[in-house]
Amino acid sequence: MIQTNNFACHNIHLETERLKLRPFKDADFDIAIPFYRDPEFLSAIEESPPDKPITKEYLKKAGKFMRDSGFLFAIVEKASGRTIGEVCLQWMNLDRAKIEGEKIMRLPIGIWDKTLWGKGYGKEVVRCLMAHAFEKLEIDRFCPVDVPVDNIRSRALWQSLGLTITREVDDGEILDYEITRSEYERIYLK
Numbered sequence: 001m002i003q004t005n006n007f008a009c010h011n012i013h014l015e016t017e018r019l020k021l022r023p024f025k026d027a028d029f030d031i032a033i034p035f036y037r038d039p040e041f042l043s044a045i046e047e048s049p050p051d052k053p054i055t056k057e058y059l060k061k062a063g064k065f066m067r068d069s070g071f072l073f074a075i076v077e078k079a080s081g082r083t084i085g086e087v088c089l090q091w092m093n094l095d096r097a098k099i100e101g102e103k104i105m106r107l108p109i110g111i112w113d114k115t116l117w118g119k120g121y122g123k124e125v126v127r128c129l130m131a132h133a134f135e136k137l138e139i140d141r142f143c144p145v146d147v148p149v150d151n152i153r154s155r156a157l158w159q160s161l162g163l164t165i166t167r168e169v170d171d172g173e174i175l176d177y178e179i180t181r182s183e184y185e186r187i188y189l190k
């Protein structure tokens with residue numbers, strides 16, 4: 001693991017038109033807690049939300065899992081300087097989505113403040129991290145997985161970026177999306 005002074009243990013800084021992606025810090029969990037206590041955000045981001053109020057320890061446990069299997073970022077709004085969400089470019093950890101000999105990544109994302117949903121921020125973040133994954137990390141396939149069929153925003157996000165449904169799980173309750181390297185190059189690098 002790279003020596004850093006941040007929770008995420010990496011030093012990658014990326015930028016889009018309106019956002020910055022920087023390594024996730026311990027203090028970011030404190031900012032996240034009130035948003036995780038909003039039932040609408042919690043049920044969108046967590047497959048099985050806990051009954052008890054979300055604590056920093058709970059978020060750190062999930063955060064550790066993500067940072068140990070990928071690159072965990074805080075999403076910062078440039079105009080306000082506010083930290084508005086989290087995203088992890090994560091190596092594929094589900095057997096059903098692994099392919100022998102391929103480098104595959106998934107991408108859990110949450111914009112904490114729901115007043116900021118639907119403004120194109122999610123798309124900006126994912127576009128930027130897809131480029132990093134395909135063009136710098138040289139992945140073969142990008143596969144956001146475990147998308148609840150009723151999460152309209154998440155589904156619209158993946159679809160708007162050219163991803164397609166590759167698999168239905170749990171009788172169609174859960175969807176896995178993907179874009180292959182050749183599709184990515186056709187859409188984005190021509």
Ligand SMILES: CC(C)(COP(=O)(O)OP(=O)(O)OC[C@H]1O[C@@H](n2cnc3c(N)ncnc32)[C@H](O)[C@@H]1OP(=O)(O)O)[C@@H](O)C(=O)NCCC(=O)NCCS
Binds near residue numbers: 153156
């Ligand atoms: C899912 C999430 C990351 C999407 O980010 P966002 O900033 O709200 O989405 P964007 O504004 O970038 O929209 C992306 C696309 O989805 C479409 N979209 C957004 N909200 C929509 C809605 N409610 N209904 C239909 N389409 C919608 C947009 O029009 C856009 O498509 P377009 O570029 O073709 O017009 C964000 O809403 C979020 O963090 N939600 C809570 C956590 C969550 O659900 N995470 C995913 C778990 S699987």
